[in-house]
Amino acid sequence: MTTMPDLEIVKNYFEKSVDAHGATPQGVDWNSEFSQEIRFEQLLKICDPTNPFSIVDYGCGYGALADYLTKKGFKANYFGFDIVDKMLITAREHHAGKSNRTFTEDRNLLPVCDYVVASGIFNYRANISFEDWTTHIISIFHQFNELSQKGFSSNFLTKYSDTDHMRSDLYYADPCYLFDYCKRNFSKNVALLHDYTIYDFTILVRKG
Numbered sequence: 229m230t231t232m233p234d235l236e237i238v239k240n241y242f243e244k245s246v247d248a249h250g251a252t253p254q255g256v257d258w259n260s261e262f263s264q265e266i267r268f269e270q271l272l273k274i275c276d277p278t279n280p281f282s283i284v285d286y287g288c289g290y291g292a293l294a295d296y297l298t299k300k301g302f303k304a305n306y307f308g309f310d311i312v313d314k315m316l317i318t319a320r321e322h323h324a325g326k327s328n329r330t331f332t333e334d335r336n337l338l339p340v341c342d343y344v345v346a347s348g349i350f351n352y353r354a355n356i357s358f359e360d361w362t363t364h365i366i367s368i369f370h371q372f373n374e375l376s377q378k379g380f381s382s383n384f385l386t387k388y389s390d391t392d393h394m395r396s397d398l399y400y401a402d403p404c405y406l407f408d409y410c411k412r413n414f415s416k417n418v419a420l421l422h423d424y425t426i427y428d429f430t431i432l433v434r435k436g
């Protein structure tokens with residue numbers, strides 16, 4: 229039987245990383261700016277850059293995506309959500325005085341947007357079982373579906389990673405399972421990107 233996981237241990241993990249490293253890629257447990265930004269590049273392929281859009285960054289950390297959107301010339305109204313209070317405190321400090329970005333710890337305050345994107349929120353599963361973590365992912369995918377009008381995207385560590393580099397506390401997803409689930413439950417237009425050099429893939433669910 230599967231149960232919804234208690235996320236306290238996940239919160240503690242990310243609280244420690246932001247405490248130690250602040251508003252940096254290491255502060256959200258990425259090993260470099262390169263690996264953070266290559267993921268953003270894939271996730272944002274869901275967006276039509278020719279028009280302004282609204283976007284939820286689900287598991288926003290310190291909101292690095294908001295800066296990336298500006299750097300790349302996207303015109304976006306950005307809403308960052310995270311479950312770790314210290315991430316949001318850091319995010320609000322880091323983005324003070326910048327426009328078109330809002331941060332919240334209350335999922336119920338998130339508006340329905342054009343797009344929802346999520347980077348790295350499913351990687352750390354601590355001692356939660358693979359089955360329970362998969363149930364958790366599917367439940368959050370349904371939230372992405374409800375919160376997005378035009379589409380959503382999310383990334384995962386891949387089960388096609390080299391075995392000697394895999395950690396027992398991380399979740400290595402099966403891309404074919406998630407592709408199939410999204411195709412059957414959310415949209416006919418689903419893309420799986422598994423060609424960007426790191427041990428990671430991105431799912432894009434395009435609606436309408």
Ligand SMILES: C[S@@+](CC[C@H](N)C(=O)[O-])C[C@H]1O[C@@H](n2cnc3c(N)ncnc32)[C@H](O)[C@@H]1O
Nearest residue numbers: 242256287288289292310311312315347348349
């Ligand atoms: C690997 S970090 C990446 C942060 C940011 N997306 C980035 O790429 O810079 C994952 C973030 O997701 C948050 N997170 C984990 N599980 C979450 C959940 N179920 N809902 C919302 N945020 C979550 C963590 O607190 C952490 O800030």
